[in-house]
Amino acid sequence: MTCTKPQNEHIELSRKRHGYRLDHHERKRKKESREVHERSHKARKMIGLKAKLYHKQRHAEKIQMKKTLKMHEQRKTKQKNDDKTPEGAVPAYLLLDREGQSRAKVLSNMIKQKRKEKAGKWEVPLPKVRAQGETDVLKVIKTGKRQKKAWKRMVTKLCFVGDGFIRKPPKYERFIRPMGLRFKKAHVTHPELKATFCLPILGVKKNPSSPLYTSLGVITKGTVVEVNVSELGLVTQGGKVIWGKYAQVTNNPENDGCINAVLLV
């Protein structure tokens, strides 16, 4: 006769119908307490490959148990464990939120910078930006008596046109830049000072999506613009005041209605 364990819910069903044996709970308790001894007996008596496997498993279990016990113990006694002062004491003028670089890092940074300069890549805060397709940026405007001609385009993103901008005669104007989408100022953040200034834009230097947008003056996320920084009072070595610097746009201006940029120092 094959000894099979009862399947499905017969045990639970029978318990519901008939209840427990009168000594069930007592026997269960005693069996569990005997388990500890039986386990230890097995561990002592086992030999061979079986024993090796068992001992390995048991060792791992014990380590885990010890860890949890220690954790529980530590929680009981709350200690302030910064008795030791940290190492690497530096004077106040070096502590001032200056990122002290280790000398090895400085050398490797120098080499990396030289390589990048050779390759013509410049460090910008947002190196990769999603390119905007033409359908996103330019909207087709239909003109003509039957509204069939579709050679005009209207810019749907913010743009900068400059002071002396004069529209072409409307009949010949191919790209329309609406007045409502023309902006002159940007909120520029200085990365080290962590202060933001509202500075006038001098021009759009490069739009990462396409040179066409650069020439139109379209400002999207990742565009490098030149801003007027004479307000900040920066000065070159020779004593000349710096009045223009590059900044990179960090938000999606068409969604927010304002241009936020970070200064490229």
Added chain:
Amino acid sequence: MTSGDVERMLIQFQDESGEVLGNPFDVPLDITPDKLQLVCNALLQKEEPLPFAFYARGEAEVVSSLGVCVKALGIETEQVLPVVYQPQAVFRVRAVARCTSSLQGHTEAVISTAFSPTGKYLASGSGDTTVRFWDLTTETPHHTSRGHTHWVLSIAWSPDGKKLASGCKNSQICIWDPVTGQQIGKTLIGHTKWITWLCWEPLHLNAECRYLASSSKDGSVRIWDTLLCRTEKIMTGHTQTVTCVKWGGDGLLYTSSQDRTIKVWRASDGVQCRTLQGHAHWVNTLALSTDYVLRTGAFDPAHATINAQDVTGSLEDVKERALQRYNKVRGSNPERLVSGSDDFTMFLWTPAEEKKPLARLTGHCALVNEVLFSPDTRLLASASFDKSIKIWDGRTGKYLQSLRGHVSAVYQVAWSSDSRLLVSGSSDSTLKVWDVKTGKLTMDLPGHADEVFAVDWSPDGQRVVSGGKDKCLRIWRR
């Protein structure tokens, strides 16, 4: 020019402030500075002859003979030439040449060192939270003062040399007695972030040396009463870390901060007088023209002896002497203030009078870490992270010369008490002694194993101390 017939010229001696001395008189063009000195001393009718330096028309120095100077400047010999005479320090400090001892004892980097105003005691604060006092005659440790719980960032001697204040990174200030090494009074608690600078009240304003000003990263400046061990005044106004605080000789406090401004406060009631704006980045350091004389108080470096002595005399006596010295150095002009900043430039101000700067000192390629006036206030030295030190005229801010030689950022400089020599410590672990007149390197002092964080020249001119990352203090002598 026929032989035996030297051209003559009319010159008029003038003081630095423009006052004329005597009448114009006739001198031959090949007159040397020594003879000019004799004439000048005779005119001034001094008992002891003083050394002078002469500047034709206030610009070019007369080095070999007057004729050379005249030719260089292209002056006509028909007119009266004003010759400005500047008294030099009577005593001469000799350049330090050798390391007499390397004082070990600190278990972490030495962050700040300072000689007491008379040069008798030496104290150093370090990253191992102790302040140590060193005996200078035997060059051994004297006391170890424990009391701080974090790195000791700044130390300051009181102008009478009887107390030392030290501030730590846990925003506590302790006052120590250099003779016993024990703490005086209670620990001063009040700031919420670390202490960046400490400055005592000048001796001629208060001979008891009771009040101490401290600036902290939490943006406030506190004046402490060290006798009662509590805050006397709190001055808030800066929005970011206050990097430096200086107590001026006429009762004004000057503070510089990372919020790009410098504020002037009245020390008596803590009211803000003025805000000086102009910098484009953090303002790191301040220097007052009267710094050195405020530091040394009643002690005159000209009267220094081999064994440095304490300041003696009653409180009134000491106060009187300090006031005399202060007035002599300051003259009739207001105090000048120079601020060095991360925007690679410095500004020269007269903060007691105007809001606008006198001059903007540009030229450095990296941030300016420390600026210091020379003890006679004529020159200004600026140490920068671009490995150079620049010397500027202390009155007008005109650029004079650059001292190059370090191979890494220059952290601190110190002037000798006769204003002729300058010592600089840098992160390339060497110290260099420069002769300011010629602009040349006098001595190169290698020896430290790691970056040099602090240098100081004792007011009696005998010793230079330097401490750094390699945990030991080095004393250098002639």
